[in-house]
Ligand SMILES: Nc1ncnc2c1ncn2[C@@H]1O[C@H](COP(=O)(O)OP(=O)(O)O)[C@@H](O)[C@H]1O
């Protein structure tokens with residue numbers, strides 16, 4: 001269970017990216033964060049694994065205060081929170097296998113890992129995870145030789161190396177075309193249903209939200225403007241989240 | 253609209269001081285340009301005493317008055333005429349200052365010919381030299397017992413005196429001889445008895461030569477008695493050796509000593525560049541992190557370090573390596589070590605800047621992703637930062653080594669070691685064929701380095 005309490009983030013330049021945000025995410029949920037660009041989705045997700053330090057408020061995960069964690073404790077918490085990104089954030093010049101193995105850095109011996117040494121069992125684990133996302137044959141290619149869809153699958157495999165109990169996905173399909181978007185989201189859905197990993201995913205398109213979400217939080221200007229089930233988002237609600245001038249765009 | 257500007261006042265102001273009227277009419281930068289352009293041009297004309305050019309200045313000045321008049325009425329003229337005038341004055345003065353003299357290009361062609369010829373035929377190959385020598389003794393001035401005339405030998409080269417065996421400086425005597433190579437040119441040499449002072453005898457400015465007949469006999473040749481060597485002056489009668497010498501090249505051509513010397517010095521040059529580049533890498537890497545804005549930003553102390561390092565790098569980079577080399581030659585003495593230091597310091601500055609720009613342009617995405625996995629700081633640097641900066645670092649380093657090889661060839665001109673030192677000496681001694689070999693070696697090595705570094709950079713990026 002993830003509890004977010006009165007979370008506020010004010011950037012150094014005074015931008016209020018999150019304004020008193022509170023909600024709860026029970027285990028096993030596929031929560032979609034919906035909102036316009038600039039609504040604060042990325043900031044929210046990055047506060048959960050503390051890539052960004054919140055200005056005020058608390059994040060409690062399984063009874064542990066993430067916002068108070070420091071150093072080794074913080075790294076131990078991060079270890080169990082996988083994250084995938086819109087721009088994939090792979091190390092372009094490294095091999096796919098190295099990229100996937102780097103997801104395990106929080107577990108392995110740090111000194112050996114500096115010399116790029118990983119035990120055999122970790123390499124086997126990496127290959128299993130690559131198989132799971134269907135690209136084991138690309139293990140020895142350089143990441144920059146891959147297509148967008150393949151890269152995001154490497155991103156998922158890297159996150160799976162963490163044996164995550166929570167998966168953060170920051171607009172994971174915004175850089176992909178619709179067909180690939182579905183295939184990536186289906187992997188996330190599978191992880192959610194079969195492995196019981198809680199997923200928090202920010203998305204743009206309502207159709208995708210309806211198809212994959214079990215729960216939705218709508219953000220606007222850093223504030224929560226909607227909480228509920230995906231089928232509760234009527235056109236009226238949609239306009240509240242996206243502004244009056246918004247039109248529903250269909251994605252198939 | 254602000255208050256009206258008076259065209260008359262404006263033009264009077266510009267007449268007193270160029271540009272003042274323009275400034276009054278609200279075009280400050282135009283006014284400053286006119287002022288600087290006209291005043292500087294006038295000063296230069298005055299300095300060169302090219303008074304005819306004042307005509308151009310006066311025209312530009314009047315145009316400036318006219319412009320001020322128009323500007324006050326909000327009319328902006330295109331300043332083409334004064335611009336061309338000032339430019340013309342500058343070029344005329346520049347022509348004079350740089351002493352451009354196209355005529356000399358044609359009248360002095362002959363002087364450069366031996367140099368160019370030597371460059372085309374560098375002293376890379378040479379053949380062994382075989383020499384024939386025969387001598388007689390001659391006395392100057394005469395004593396009571398002058399030396400023998402010498403005797404013909406049946407099978408060895410010989411030289412004999414024909415008319416006299418002694419005489420005063422300025423007198424002439426005749427020599428003849430035999431058993432030399434037939435139909436070959438030879439020279440007469442003059443030396444003291446010990447043989448350590450010797451020179452080729454001249455006759456009316458040119459070397460005195462003889463030509464043997466088909467049997468190898470030297471025809472009677474007239475030689476002038478030479479002045480005594482400095483240490484024999486006033487010491488009375490002295491014996492001298494008069495020699496006939498002949499030389500020819502034998503055997504097949506082989507690599508010359510010059511060639512081996514050039515190769516040795518070229519290697520020294522390449523190593524000089526290698527050492528300088530390597531030293532620079534080790535110092536520039538830590539410095540580059542201190543000079544990267546994305547790493548140092550966000551805190552006033554680190555920002556201060558950032559600006560301090562940047563400033564030092566900029567200053568160091570603006571000092572030419574040649575000047576740096578002069579400083580280090582004074583500091584550590586002539587030789588390659590001075591060159592290594594000079595190039596190293598310059599390279600630290602250049603690489604420090606390039607490296608830090610590579611650090612500044614890394615993608616923060618992978619850093620974020622690796623941090624999110626629970627990796628510690630060192631792991632994040634190893635997995636997310638280093639892979640991004642290694643390729644540009646290698647590319648910049650290879651490029652720098654290439655530049656350093658190029659620079660180390662000339663750093664020897666000021667005593668910094670390497671092939672430049674040799675080249676500079678040979679040019680001074682007018683040994684153009686040897687200099688040619690050095691020039692060729694430099695050209696070949698620089699071209700190869702250029703090619704290799706381009707290839708390496710291509711492979712990496
Ligand atoms: N590093 C930052 N510094 C200052 N303002 C930022 C920074 N990152 C994001 N913002 C601002 O915070 C707001 C929320 O941004 P973000 O969380 O990226 O929204 P979203 O992901 O929904 O597009 C935006 O107004 C954005 O401009």
Ligand SMILES: [Mg+2]
Pocket residue numbers: 038041042043171
């Ligand atoms: Mg975002």
